[in-house]
Amino acid sequence: MKKIWHRGLPFSPEVAPYLRRMALVDEHREELLRLQGVWDSLALLGQMSGTATDIGQTRTAFQNLTTTLLDSLARRLRDNALARMNGRARVAIDILVRNLFERTADVGFLASDGPLCAHAALDPTAPDHATRRAAVQARLAAYTAKYSVYDDVIVLSPRGEVLARCDDSQPLTNCDEPWVAAALASDAPYVERFGPTALLGGRQGLIYARALHAPSGVVGLLCLSFKLADEMSAIFHQLLAGQDVHAVICLLDAEHRVLQSSDAWQVPPGAQLSIHGERLLFAGRDYLCATATASGYEGYMGPPGWTACVMTPLEWAFDGEADAAANEDLRRLGEAIDTAQLFDAELQGIPLEARRIQRNLSRTLWNGKLRSHGQGDGERGASFATTLLNEVQRTGAQLRQVFEQAIAKLQGAALAAVFDGAVFQARLAVDIMDRNLYERANDCRWWALDVRLQRALAAQTTLDAPAAAAEAQQVLQQINALYTVYSLLLVYDLQGRVVAVSDTAQAHHVGRSLQAPWVAAALGLRDPERHVVSRHEASPLYGAADGDAGERPTYVYACAVAHEGQIVGGIAIVFDGEPQFGAMLKASLPDEAGDSAVRSAGLFVARDGRVVSSTDGRWTPGLPGPISPAVLAALHAGQTARQELQIDGRVYAAGIAMSQGYREYKRGQAASGEDVAALLLVPLGQRRDGPQDGAEAGFVPPPAQAGGERLDIAAFSVAGEWLGLPAGLLVEALEQPRLTALPNAPRALVGMLQHDNRMVPVLDLSLALYGRAAAASDAPVLICREAGRTLALRVDELGAVFSIAAGQALAGPGQRARLVRGGEGSSSSMLTLLSAADLWAHLGVDAEPAQSALPAQ
Incomplete structure (x- = not known):
């Protein structure tokens, strides 16, 4: 894929238009480029002095990783923003369609009402027509008192005459618009019509109509006028409350004309939007845009072509990511769990690649320090070389730290998005439930009439x-x-x-x-x-x-x-609670792919923790659920909460939302044990048992004492223990050399490698000393040469190369081993200093004590 360059770095084309608005990307770019500038200066000093090894390859590797990281970060910010907007667009249209489905049933029921049909069939010249009209209008008022979603109910004659209506303020006596005749002639269960009409005083309205029948045939038309603006205002308020305050949500028709808008000053009703992808230019302003069509409910898809659209000005589209990424609690949670499930393969590979580069750099610098300790160029020359190498190592560590911080912020932003999404989806689930049960409470009262x-x-x-x-x-x-x-x-x-x-x-x-x-x-x-x-x-x-x-x-x-x-x-x-509650919960679950065993779960739970419904078979209706009743008891009507839960060894982000009712239904009632909350569980990952792989070396050398014989030590770790060898015995460290297996060899002798045109045995120190193989597949191998013999040692991690006074090497428990105390801040109190004779003994070779290269005790 062709990249687009931005401020000296290549990026994927899909994020290029947004880079100027991504503060997190700029923040890390500036820091990484600054450190790479320092790196270049140190490399130049090393070349001029001849004391530093070539670090050009490491610099190139870090530069490539910088490109991968910043591009991944930009794509993650874009994907997070679009996912959040897509979710809100889908919810907006789906909630509306669920509501309108009930209206298609209402018009069918009310069209069968005996008194309405009888009044429509009555001769207008009948003496009691006016009395009957008043009675029918009272009957319509009784129906609408139970359903506040209608602003008018109208009965028309076959000629379009207004026979009765709830809203007597409208002066219209006859409507001869073509849609009225079409609805009278239709055999469909309902006719759905949106647009301006004289029936509503010329304003736009969403009307559900059905013909009224008597034994003589069609005697009239029933029209229910739905409060569309009122309903959309409530949906907009819910979806934008407390977040995304700069976003605009619109209801669009099939031609992308705005029917309803959450912000008429930014995007007015009647405006035509030219939507051709995720970026939209409207009224001279750039927006990030997401649209959604209805998922459908009970086979009903809503008015043809209607969609919901969420628009966020580009200057605000990625603004909230920095705060989410800086959340300290989320950062700690990201460190405590395996977040592989939250990242794609590329993002998962970035910290591994940073660790590999750092290990390679550590090996290169370790070899350089070995050479500087053995060059004999005088104390001043060795000091300069060591200082330069330490500065290179420090800069490399800073680069790696920036990568780790960037990954941590990515984790924080991803976790924040997951928790926000869980709360949002729980709020959606309980809102769908409230709206659904509002209909149930009204239905029984309607039918009682x-x-x-x-x-x-x-x-x-x-x-x-x-x-x-x-x-x-x-x-x-x-x-x-x-x-x-x-x-x-x-x-x-x-x-x-x-x-x-x-x-x-x-x-x-x-x-x-x-x-x-x-x-x-x-x-x-x-x-x-x-x-x-x-x-x-x-x-x-x-x-x-x-x-x-x-x-x-x-x-x-x-x-x-x-x-x-x-x-x-x-x-x-x-x-029919079992499938209906299940459908509500499934409609609120995020779209997911992959292993069904680790997908999200949705539950409705009562305040005492009893499960009302669940999408996960682990929780059965009527039995306790995974959330504490104390958490539920503390929630007020409409209140939400978020919580981290550990279930069966896996950590979940839990979003909780307490019911608050809908319109007149349960609004303002006191808290009850029968109140229901929605619980949305999103799996995050397994909790880690210990620190993450690749933690920094923990042994800090002690300050060297002045005077006397000096001892140069090269440190390394094996199976969590810190060991060392006299630096003079070691030639270099190799990275993942190719090994040739030896049949019938001792278990610790893991093969042979070629070095300086000779085959060298490779001893796995972890196996030899502790009975278990080296943990890392990319474990370094040290070349140890003493008295003309060469041995390779596989270790876990490389540590410092340092000098101490010979007297600081204390007698150990064995005849040859010595101990070196760790300095201030060391995570390991002691380093065990081995001798060459100890190593050869594992291969059955006896070495004289004098050949151990350790000073006499």
């Missing part, structure tokens, strides 16, 4: 009871066919005896007496605006999904049914 059900219950004390029950069953079946989220609808008399059910397969309930507490509570209601709801618990009305005996937990909504001012029974609706 059906005169056919009222008459059927009133007739249960008469001889017409069987025929009335049959009619009630037919009405319930028709309603259930429109509202598919219920497993059963039923009506019962004043004694709690079931009169009729909507599902003939469950006719065994007819004639039985209901004993649940909600039955009597509903019969005791006298306010038509009130309803009751059961606890979320197993109900005999909600049997096993496979038809076997059993009960499942769900909610039952109920209210009283009145006829001519007297309570005659009740209506109960059994929510």
Whole structure:
């Protein structure tokens, strides 16, 4: 892929337009380029003095890694911003479509209302027409009192005359627009129409219409006018609350014309957007842009072509990433867990490559220090060489530190995005639930107004009871066919005896007496605006999904049914909770691929921790969930929280959101044990048992004492222990040399390598001394030469090359080993100084003590 250059570095084309707005990228670029400038100066000094080894390859490797890191960082910032915006766009359109699906059912039910159809069929010249009109308008007001999502309900004649409506302020008496005639002639379950209409005083509106029928044929048209602006305002407020304050969310039609906007000053309704990708120029301003079409609900996809669009000005699109990356708690969490799941292969490889470069640099400098200690150029020359090499090593360590800090910030930003996403998705899940249950609470009260059900219950004390029950069953079946989220609808008399059910397969309930507490509570209601709801618990009305005996937990909504001012029974609706709650949770889960065992999980839980629904089989409805009840008890209505949870050895980001109701439903009520919260769990990774691989060397040499015989030591680590050899015995350190295996050799003798045209045995010191192989696959190999014999030693890490007074090497537990105390800040208190004889002994070769190259004790 062709790269685009920006300030001296190549970047992927997809991020090039945004680099000027990415403060994190600039921050790391400046620091890395400054350190590479220092590096160049040190390399030049080394070449001029002839004391430093060639570090050009290491410089090139760091430069290449700089390019990879900054490009990866820029792409991560872009991807995070787009993912956040895409999520909000998808939520905006999906919540709207779920709401509108209910409207398609409402118009079907209300179009079957007997009094409405009778009034439409009535001759306008009839003497009692005005009285009947007033009664119908009162009836419409009773319906809309239970559903505040409508701003008008209108009944038209076949000629477009206004027969009745809720909003009497509109003076229109007749509407002859073409869509009215088309709706009257349609056999569809509903007609959906958006646009300006004289029916609403010329303003734009979203109308759901259906023809009214009588035995004589079509007698009128029912129109429900939905409060689209009101609904979108609530959706916008929820999605932008507390974050993304500079973003604009728009509802667009099929031509990308703005129907509704969260900020009419930036993007006004009616504006035409030219969307051709993720970057949008509008009114002279650059935006990052994301659009989403509806996922659909129960097969309904919403008005044709409607989409949601999120637009963020480029100057603010990446602004929040720096604060997220600097979060200290997230940085510590990133260090404590394996975050491989959060990064792609390239990002995962950056810290490994930085470690490899650092190891190679350490080996190069280690070899340089070995040579400087053995050159005999005098104390001043050796001091200069050591100082220069130490400065190169320090600069290399600083470069690596910048890489590690950048990776840590990437981890912090990624973790912040995950936690923010978990809270956002939990808020989405509970909002979908609140909106859904709002519909359930209203449905039972709507259907209690059906005169056919009222008459059927009133007739249960008469001889017409069987025929009335049959009619009630037919009405319930028709309603259930429109509202598919219920497993059963039923009506019962004043004694709690079931009169009729909507599902003939469950006719065994007819004639039985209901004993649940909600039955009597509903019969005791006298306010038509009130309803009751059961606890979320197993109900005999909600049997096993496979038809076997059993009960499942769900909610039952109920209210009283009145006829001519007297309570005659009740209506109960059994929510099909298992699939419906499952669908709500699945709709709120982030899009994921890969191993299903480590995907996100969504749950609804009551305040006491009981599971209401779960997408993960580890948590069963009715039993305790993974979150502490104390956390849930502390949340107020609508409040959110985030938490780190460890489940089965894996760390999860938990987003929690407590229900707050919707519109009139449960708003302002006191906290209850039956309140439900959404819990969204996103897997982060396994918790690490110990420090990350590649930690810095922990042995700090002691200050050298003045005077006397000197001892040069080269330090290295093996199996977590710090060891050393006299520097004069060591020739150089090699990186991953090719080994030739030796059959039937001792286990510690892992092969032979070629060095200076001779084959040299390779001893794995970890195996020889501690019985386990070297941990790192790229472990360095030291060439040790003494008395004409050469031996290669595989070790884990290289340490310092330093000088001390011979007297600072203390007697050890063996005959030849010595001990050197660590200096201030050393993580290891002692270094064990080996002799060549100790090493050869592992190969069965005896060496004279004098050949150990250690001064006499």
